[in-house]
Amino acid sequence: MMTGRDSGNAVDGGLARHIPVLAQPALHYLSPRDGGIYIDGTFGAGGYSRAILAAAGCRVIGIDRDHSAIVRGADLVAQSDGRLTLIEDRFSNLDEVVRSAGYDAVDGVVLDIGVSSMQFDEAERGFSFRFDAPLDMRMGGAGPSAADLVAAASERDLSFIISILGEERFARGIARAIVRARAEAPIRTTKELVAIIERVVRAKPGAIHPATRTFQALRIFINEELSELAVALSAAERILRPGGRLVVVSFHSLEDRIVKMFLAEHSRVVAGSRHAPEVHGPEPTFTALTKKPVVADDAEIAANPRARSAKLRAAERTDVPARESDIGDLLPRLPSLDDAMRGGR
Template structure:
């Protein structure tokens, strides 16, 4: 990494150390004059690190209004080198183009809910803090309470099984439907209590509601679809030799990243039934054959790092390939379909 003028970004957000941040920054190979996209701004850790590493421009994206508002100090301290946009990171290529960049040098993504969101009871992400059953990362669309109130028992079971990997999903869905007939389920405490009656946990195991809350959060925010679309958007916007670094925190996310990059790092096969179709060359070269994980020191300092996996790749000069997010996603009804009662 090139040396930079870190003094120009000293202000703003309280200093946040992102999980696997040092490794991600090394893979990005940040250089003077480069343009980088931080697709998941959060507390600003990656953006700050990129700005301090070299004389760069950073376009940061977050769908959370609170995160965007909290970025004001860092934006001001960056002397025009940081732009923070309230948007979904699935359209990061369009955001870059809006600000005059047809191609960029790097994209970094840190997938999942932030510690700031978990720690705010009013956001409804955590079963440990009683609050409204919301879970929305942005301020639009149905909440978790809306999904719990509307989804059929079958859809709830599928959502909780597929996105939460909860083996008691049918029992949890049945309990939710029975409980909502008695009274609306509108708080995190109420939902957690329902799940606890079905899922039993031994001392030392994760909280019984962990998987159900994860599933609802992923579904409400369409997080896996957002991730898949963001990977394709990165493929479109990265210049040749541009770098992509993605940090994920559970197997569903990592599987999408692994599959996408593995496919893009191979030559697309030619069907013997369509011999006139030419093979498509790789669009990425893998920088991590296996995911990078946190060492003992980082896990000790930040237990959340224990489940983190970092994968990185370098863009080739090949044209972007056709993309369909559904090829990477579990088979589930869409959020719109669930809310329409289909």
């Protein structure tokens, strides 16, 4: 079974381990076949990998930057009769991972974007404001933590990050409050940050927790989740063989926008008209399989509320060589992680 992921409001959603999100549509579009090679770029609890292995006599390479996910997947590896390989790495490196595993091309890539339920439910990881824990939020063990970011970033950068990645209308006030609070004492725990946010954003009955959007924004930023996604889409284009399938499930509007823009640009046929018959664009590297995103039905949402924001898009690789892509066109205008960490007080 698949672990639900969510980039946004699932922060306060409680336990939801091993509940599949759009599992059947994902398998339908991926269309695993005997003898095929498939990439589960966001292994998590192994839900997609397990489903793919059950659907066909194929091989799966599972990738996750979270060491604990790789360790937990050992049992599934043992049960797979050599058909599952797990590699600890960022999914943006999936083409290099595949080649290092001895393959020149694959038949399918599936990506389930966002943080996993397990990461939310592990208090010590600092992803959730439901627990008092170190303000960490890192999916892997390297790089600055959320505590490092709120200690170093300028008020302006914090405001941009929280506004754009959290879609938080009180971002300026929250950023100002963080800067004032850290001048008095370091902000090291989730509880300390929640208390600062709650002084700016008042809780309303029936509304999401006041800290939801800020926690979401900090997590996306320190893990560079949007740029990881954009780079991974290009990597999938390079490693998919003609006829191979790309399936992406996203949970955040900015993630879905990146996938939508990438597939629209790479599946678009540009041809001349009677006024400009010689105008031609690059040949499409993908054929879109979903004109509109596939979303969860009422029954799935009732069984797993984290599915409510999920959107699935899929495409099939053509035989046109991969393009050189500028991912900057896909990303919102924000400071880099390195620049934000040098932002001053």
